[in-house]
Amino acid sequence: MRTIAIHTKTSEKVGLVIDNGQLIEYMATRPEASQLSGSIFKGTVKTIHKSMQAAFVDIGESRQAFLKKELIPWGRKTIENSITEGQSLYVQVTKEPIDSKGAQVTADLTLPGLFTIYQPYGKKVSVSRKIEKHQAAHLKEQVSNFLEEGEGAILRTNAADTDLSLIKGELKRLKSEWNSLNDRKKPGVMWRDDVLLNQLIRKYANGSDEVVVDDSEISQFLKKRFPYMENKIKWRKNMAQYTNHSINELQDLLTKRTITTDEGVQLVFDKTEAMTVVDVNSHRYMDRSLSSDDPLKVNKRAASEIAKQVRLRNESGMILIDFISMKSSAHNQELLQWLRQEIKKDPITCKVHGMTKLGLVEMTRTRQLPSVHAQLLQLPETKYNLPTLWYRLERYLMSQEHQEAVLVSVSPDLYNLKKQLLLEPISSKIPQELFVRQNDHLTGWQIELEGSLDIIREAAHRRGYNVDKLF
Incomplete structure (x- = not known):
């Protein structure tokens, strides 16, 4: 059973596709980052x-x-x-x-529907290649008579099993939607293809058993928009309980760097600006005394999970996979073929390009919407480690010869680390009287005040600081 579940009540709208209890698609939109695709x-x-x-x-x-x-x-x-x-x-x-x-x-x-895609400037009718020729010719003739000169349409695969009146009804609605758009003087959006209420439903309408939403008004809106699916669209008050999927818990899982499969195969996902890198680690599996054929079995399990995770996390662009090394070239080819079969389940175009001389599998996936990683996480920032922070403080202090005294705040970790780092006293090299206090809110150090000795002493006393000279 396949369910499309759309959470709309909170500011962040989330859509899930659940196939026999397993999550196969996660999609979310946020008010501060409107997605433009299709608009x-x-x-x-x-x-x-x-x-x-x-x-x-x-x-x-x-x-x-x-x-x-x-x-x-x-x-x-x-x-x-x-x-x-x-x-x-x-x-x-x-x-x-x-x-x-x-x-x-x-x-x-294009203005897409479930069975058709209306093209205001299309000029012709195209039919899915998966529809048999004689039926395609009949559909093309019927739809062409319905369109005006200069208009066009594309008939989707599922139009073959659909009553012609539904196809024409959908085209009529799409044409009306286009003709009702108000022109504008300045550049800007004229029509939005809603990511969840349009794109997600169209993507999985064929083969889905139900569409559940948490808002009764939206359920009525969807029934009018997709009359073909009217009996499948349902309102459920408590979505998390109905689908057995908590959005917060799902986000935790989809942003984890490390994933371990039931068989003990570990996958490590790392992001760079240019690509996604996946490392396959069999350290738990290796305890079972792998035979010569087992690395291929482990790699196949890893490949299946990687294809699933890439789709769920919506990774795109270049993807490099470091599988467990295999000595057999036949096994390498079998693994590549296995991965190609797994990514066919993904509705977004993916391609396995092959294996590099270093044994890394090259794969690409078409970019459409932002990845889960980009949407949910802050970009990683380069931070200095604790020893570096301390040595930078030393250099700063030694460069301030014109100051008589300095009041500096340091984090507790940095304060405690000082005793481990200084193998020889350097107090004689510090030109100022130095007053140090611990600050739990800092992650490094911060100069609070510089000046005469009297000013620093008075300020520390007035602020009630517990200070020491530390050097």
């Missing part, structure tokens, strides 16, 4: 780059969007003959902005 903007062409055959478009966001020539439906041989600087046009976000890069956009607009 349609009115933009202004700012710069055309002939060498790249691309343009930068102002869409009203902090960073300009990037538009390639091949994504302009009316495009001619070159981009400079297709659009002009200063021109207004509608674009749709295909990839979220990341770091200093703006969003990637297309001018080939």
